[in-house]
Amino acid sequence: MNRDTANKDSSLVSTAKELQCLKSVEREVLDWFPDYIVNAHQTGQLYIHDLSDRKFNAINSSLLNLKQILNNGFSINGTQYNEPTSFSTALQKTGNIIYEVSSNQYGAVAIPEIDTVLAKYVEQDYRHIQQQFKVIQDYDQNHFEYHCMKMLNEQCLCAWKQFEERLNTINNGNAQLPFVTLTFGIDTSMFAKIVASNLLQARIEGLGKQNSTPIFPKLVFIYKNEIHGEQGPNKDLFEKSIVCSTKRMMPDYLSVDSGYVCEIYEKYGKIVSPQGCRSFLGPFSFDNDIIFNGRANAGVVSINPVRCALIVSQDPTFVKGDTEKFYQLVDNSIYLAIQVHNITREHLKLQKASSNPLFFCEGGCYKKLLCDDTLESVLEGFSWSIGYIGLNECSLLLYGKELHESNQFAIEFLSHLKEQLEAYQKQFNMMFSIYGTPAESMTYSLNQKDRKQFGIVKGVTDKKYYINSFHCNIRQELDPVDKMTIEAPLFHLSKGGRITYTELPNVRNMKAIGQLCREAMKLGLYWGINIQLDECKDCGHSSEFFEHCCSECKSTNIVEITRVCGYISFRLVKGRSRMNDGKLQEIEERVDHVKATQSLKPLKNNDIVNGPGLRVSVWLNGCPHKCKGCHNQQLWDYKPSIPYNVDEIVKLMCTGIQKDLSILGGEPLAPENVNITLKICQAVKQILPDRNIWLWTGYDYEQVKDFEVMKLIDVLVDGKFIQEKKDVSLQYRGSTNQRILNPLTGEVLAKYM
Incomplete structure (x- = not known):
């Protein structure tokens, strides 16, 4: 079974045939290149992506100009289509276009700002619905608008x-589901918002009988604070998007508040949407305009800086921090990668536009070609990516520090790469870009080649993968904001391809995800979350499974969906994985940047389990209840020596993202603890009066309602944990007898129940 690409099911005859065909032509493509380039690829100095696909002289990923195709009408296989006259036909034809274009290239098809493109067709439907109601003589005039909008x-x-449903069911001509990306969210017009809102609603509701999570299209929400912030006209759309991300891991979020995308928006009034999962284009002038849509990426070649660092660090004369020889090796790798692109261009420029007619001849491309035209005249507007991997391992080898300890090496490396590519761009008049490679199959392939030559090197080849691009060590426990801050300058240097994400437990805390998202947007990032989305195909239960079986019925007939990096895919389907061993190990070893479990420490920062939003949680020792099945039994014994520093609690609540407070145990209202609980609450409310405090107690409300602390907390969760009434679907509670109450009135807070 082929496990190079998680989105290809090689157990299917059609996919197996396609993969076998591609494998058979690899040697022919390698014959394009001199022996020293072939050797560099085979030994792991270089990684020529999509090697077999190059045989057919296809482009990689594209930013499709859907508006131009739909407006002018188009032809597929000799059948001429007119411009759509309704939203449903527009989407149906968009699907046809996606299948046709994606079948004739090997990377992703991206449709920028789809809400803006399709808004006119929703408006046409709206006018038609109005006319329908008006011909009904006894229609309800008082609720006319309501009924029109409801039907729309x-x-x-x-x-x-x-x-x-179609995109996640039927393979394209490349024997895989079409990789398509849709960006949306910044258009404030009514009909564009209807397009975006219902796209999110469809994703929230899921696919098929069991409401499964779709893989495609990849969704990217374009965020700008003045539009999506507290007073913004699209705040409601952003909030719905967070609901969707919490449940389905998508959309990802693209900031227009700072960084490169913001600069382009402020300078040209245009959004730079990603192609596929992470690739971005630079500005290009055509016909007296700066354009992005209708352009493409012509291919990726990645260098392996880890190999360069291994060669240098194993030299007996090497001294930590001496990188002169390292950069000599890197520069040679860059030179070889540039040669690969130059040779590829010589082949690609001879390809006819008829090879991908919808893109090149029907308006998808920025320049409309005739069928017999070659691609040479449009290649100047396409990007050529130089990828890289494993900067964390390089930093460890060369400086003895990982990126979370110091990101200076990575800044230096990417600045050097930028300088080199700018020089080559002037020399060859090609748009070379720095690309943080997704590293699905490459992460394993390069690692194994280096392990074979250099042996087991701690922190480098003692695992089966290299860490993605500029990302911090996935095994390192990091505060989510710290991780964003460390990676942000590296992200901004890697303009041709980048994404960063936060690893989260599957606890569906929408407020916390919204807080993290806004923080990422302030930093100008292209950001997403990773939560494990596991679905049982026998009982229908959905959660985060452990031991690769359903947590409810113990069936192994499950689907596990996770983030590869810039896109989500199948980790496991019916007991079989489509991912290689390196990527599987990398996913297994990822640690959450926000923890779902209680540590042995009395304080925990960035808790997302115990109350809405990001919180500081305090656990007090000592509990008289000793409930059967309690998951905090280590806190039953009273330990007066444990310090509870109120100043530290307040400091944590003010550091990074503003956080609220949760007090748990043990039993916070036990006689031994009630005074320290009161002291903590008094201090927090005095310094941070706007923050909310949640408190968990095993006592019933009626037993503690007169305690002084009740005047200071905002929410009380009461009652002992009863194992026989345990319900894992409950949020903030362990068993159904427990209540979430207003501590002043005893009223049940239904919104949390």
Whole structure:
């Protein structure tokens, strides 16, 4: 079974045939290149991505100009289509276009700002619905607008669900589901918001009988604070997007508040959308305009700086911090990668536009070509990516420090790479870009080649993978904001391809995810979350499974969906994985940047389990209840020597993202603890009066309602844990007898129940 690409099911005859065909032509493509380039690829100095696909002189990923195709009408296989006259037909034809274009290239198809493109068709539907109601003599005039909008949204949602169902069911001509990315969210017009809102609703509701999580399209929400912030016109759309991300891991979020995308937006009034999972284009002038849509990436070649660092560090004369020889080796690798692109261009420029007619001849491309035209005249607007991997391992080898300890090496490396590519760009008039490679199959392939030559090197080849691009060590426990801050300058240097993410437990804390997202947007990032989305195909239960079986019925007939990096995919389907051993190990070893479990320490920062939003949690020792099945039994004994520093609690609540407070145990209201609990609450409310405090107690409300601390807390969770009433679906509670209450009135807070 081929496990190079998680989105290809090689157990299917059609996919197996396609993979076998591609494998058979690899040697032919390698014959394009001099022996020293072939040797560099085979030994792991270089990684020529999509090697077999190059045989057919196809482009990689594209930013499709869907608006131009739909507006002008188009032809597929000799059949001429007119411009759509409704939203449902527009989406149906968009699906046809995606299948046709994606079948004739090997990377992703991205449709920028799809809400803006399709808004006109929703408006046409709206006018038609109005006319329908008006011909009904006894229609309800008082609720006319309500009924029109209700029908409009129902039609729009239905069309999106059919669109997603098709994209996740039928393979394209490359024997895989079409990799398509849709960006949206910044358009504030009514009909564009209807497009975006129903796209999110379709994703929230899921696919098929069991409401499964779709893999495609990849969704990217374009965020700008003045539009999506507290007073923004699209705040509601952002909040719905967070609901969707919490449940389905998508959309990812692209900031227009700072960084490169912001600079382009402020300078040209245009959004630079990603192609596929992470690739970005630089500005290009055509016909007296700066354009992004209708352009493409022509391919990726990655260098292996880890190998360069291994060669240098194993020299007996090497001294930590001496990188002169390292950069000599890196520069040679860059030179070889540039040669690969130059040779590829010589082949690609001879390709006919008829090889991908919808893109090149029907308006998808920025320059419309005739069928017999070659691609030479449009290649100047395409990017050529130089990828890299494993900067964390390089830093460890060369300086003895990982990126979370110091990101200076990575800044230096990427600045050097930028300088080199700018020089080559001037020399060859090609748009070379720095690309943080997704590293799905490459992460394992290069690691294994280096392990074979250099042996087991701690922190480098003692695992089966290299860490993705500029990312911190995935095994390192990091505060999520610290991780963003460390990676941000590296992200901004890697303009041709980058994404960063936060690893989270599957606890569905929407407020916390929203807080993290806004922080990432302030830093100008392209950011997403990773939560484990596991679904049982026998009982329908969905959660984060452990031991690769359903946590409810113990079935192994499950689907595990996780983030590869910039996109999500299948980790496990019916007991079989489509991922290689290196990527599987990397996923297994990822640690959450926000913890779901209680540590042995009395304080925990960035808790997302115990209350809404990010919180500081305090656990007090000592509990008289000793409930059967309690998961905090280590806190039953009273330990008066444990310090509870109120100043430290307040400091944590003010550091990074503003956080609220949770007090748990043990039993915070036990006689031994009630005074320290009161002291903590008094201090927090005095210094941070706007922060909310949640408190968990095994006592019933009626037993503690007159305690002084009740006047200071905002939410009380009461009652002993009863194992027979345990319900894992409950949020903030362990068993159904427990209540979430207003501590002043005893009223049940239904929104949390």
